Amino acid sequence: MRIGQLARSIGVDTQTIRFYEREGLLPPPDRQDNGYRVYTERHVERLAFIRRCRILELSLAEIHELQRYQGAPHQPCRAINTLLDDHIAHVRSRIIDLQVLEKQLVSLRASCNDDREIEACGVLEGLSEGNMQQ
Amino acid sequence: MRIGQLARSIGVDTQTIRFYEREGLLPPPDRQDNGYRVYTERHVERLAFIRRCRILELSLAEIHELQRYQGAPHQPCRAINTLLDDHIAHVRSRIIDLQVLEKQLVSLRASCNDDREIEACGVLEGLSEGNMQQ
């Protein structure tokens, strides 16, 4: 299987596959005589694993860590659970930040209607004055 | 006022101030004979404006746009309100994405407890199998 077929089968760009190889997330495949990369079923699985992790917004470093764990199948899996817990905490904290942000933005937006001159725009005033919390 | 004092008064790094100048967000200040930048009260206000926008996670491009509006005080302010509405929509959509993500992560996490071998880790299994939605 060549790179284009692998890319289509998983739904990523060929550039992304080469990028993962450079980053050490995908093992370098064999090459044909003309230099073309030849992938196996193991590469398909490996790439699918990476993409599933990326959908969950794990970082490439975290994916790397998970791959290292896969290489030591008889170690306890606590570290994996911890990695996930940390990631969940990170996502939750980001949600809360954004909810605070949304409130501030909505309150700022409420200070203006559409039919003023810029000079009198409540939004611009709110951004220019210093009475913002944090 | 020199760059260090401006930086401390607003709470940013001096590098960030020079970066904003290069990006056209802060007007280039006068220089002393030795080349040191000299800032005025107007620069303080301008930098504070930028930081307030950044706290609300407006992009530098959006801040640039707001600054252009400030230069035309008798135009109607609808565009400003629209900019803010778009940003609010963006924040809300990101919150929803992250809430979906959190659910997926929590459900994945629930498929394992801490005391297995990596080989039997439910989390790693969940990431390796293809039964993920999306």
Added chain:
DNA sequence: TCAAAACCATATAGCCACTATAAGGTCAAT
């Protein structure tokens, strides 16, 4: 059969908003 289209390769730069590092000039106090 030959040309166009589709595919593959590498190298390099760009995105965003900084942050870090290097290498050096200036100034006040000791």
Added chain:
DNA sequence: ATTGACCTTATAGTGGCTATATGGTTTTGA
């Protein structure tokens, strides 16, 4: 005279791709 705090510019790195340039290879079809 030297230390330390400040200032200057230039350049590279962060993350996770994406885009572009340039050129070789293979496949398709008129």
